[in-house]
Amino acid sequence: MKKIQGSHVILSLVCLVLGFMISFSYQYAKEKTQERNLTDRQWEKEYEYRNKIIEQQEKNRKLHEELVKKQQKVQKMEKELADEEQIYYNLVEDAEKLRMHLGKVTVQGQGVEVTLSDASYIPSEANATDYIVHEEHVFSVINELFISGASAVAVNGQRLSHRSYIVCNGPTIEIDGNQHPAPFVISAIGDPDVLIPALNIAGGVKERLVNDNIVVKIARKDELILEPIINVNDG
Template sequence: MLKFRKLKGNQVVLSLVALVLGFLVAFSYSITERESESKGPVITDKQWEQNINLKKQLADQVTKNRELQTELNDKHDLVREFEQELAQEAQVFFNLAEDAEKYRMYLGKVKVKGNGVQVTLKDGEYNPDEKNINNYLVHEHHVFKVINELYISGASAISVNGKRLTHQSYIVCNGPVITVDGSPFPAPFVITALGDPEVLSSALNLTGGVKDQLVNDSIQFSLEEKTGVIMDPILGG
């Protein structure tokens, strides 16, 4: 009986010791696990080397990107220079085209339309006391006076009785008619000019100018400002 009690007491002690050891092992494992979680995953040497290589590649790529950006900026500057040169060339071509169109207009090669003036010259009224009939008829020099004044005042195109003039045109007086480039026209003579109506009118109406000279020659002179003047191109010119 005594032996049985002694054995049972030893078992209790051993059980307590085992319980304490189990608690210590469990506590130690819990502490270790918490420290591992707080420190994060363990990185191996191979992973560390890969991280270093990736950082180096990233740094190299950043440097390369800077170089490419610099090159791109240089290309943009070059493109802008080309654009400026093209713009200047385009302006030159535009000016040449504008001049060519102006010359075509002077040569009568293109149809023109715009504002202008219309001058009508009529023979003077019959005067029985005037022995020389030529003294009150319109002659080519009268027509030339009007045409020259219109050109000087900036007229871009002129026609006589619908016959458009060119740099090669000629006007000849042949008795009671005037021949313009081979086409005869009787009086009245209608001279139409394309240009600034106010400027052209002012030039013709100057005191002592063309109008006064023609009136003094007994020529009937009338002037009218016109809008929508149209002159067709000269065919075969």
């Protein structure tokens, strides 16, 4: 009986150990399967995410290329608009200069005033016409002023245009049909630092006028206003 009981005890222990081992093996295999399944799902997720990232990167690249093209197009349009604006500005500036030279607009700025007067003394034996201002004297001053960069010129307040004419009429001169007696005040808008030296240059306009017995006075003006020509026949 003791041997039989001992065998039962050993058999029970063997069965217990075997059961424990089977249970442990099952649990271990289950956990490994779960880990493998989890690893497979994670890998699938990572692969999916990686593909999405690559796809998004490709979209971003295409969008960046499209953005660059649009920026280049905008820059080209801006340049074209700037060029057109510059062209319009130049046209407006040219038109303004043309109106100014035609005497159609008021011109204001610094400049000079040149006063030409008849000689104060005329010898009794001399010809009086040799001591008065003639149209060629006025012309010489006007031409020198324009050549030196004057933007507008007036004589005794009368604005000159490209069509103006000056003729001598006895002791007076006629400008575009209007009579003007001496002294003749020639006003010119421009840089005085250029106009005055041009008039005073040795052998220049002033010296020739003085040699012709004309009294010449040149004054710098910080501000002159020349009004536009009124009632000009444009026909």
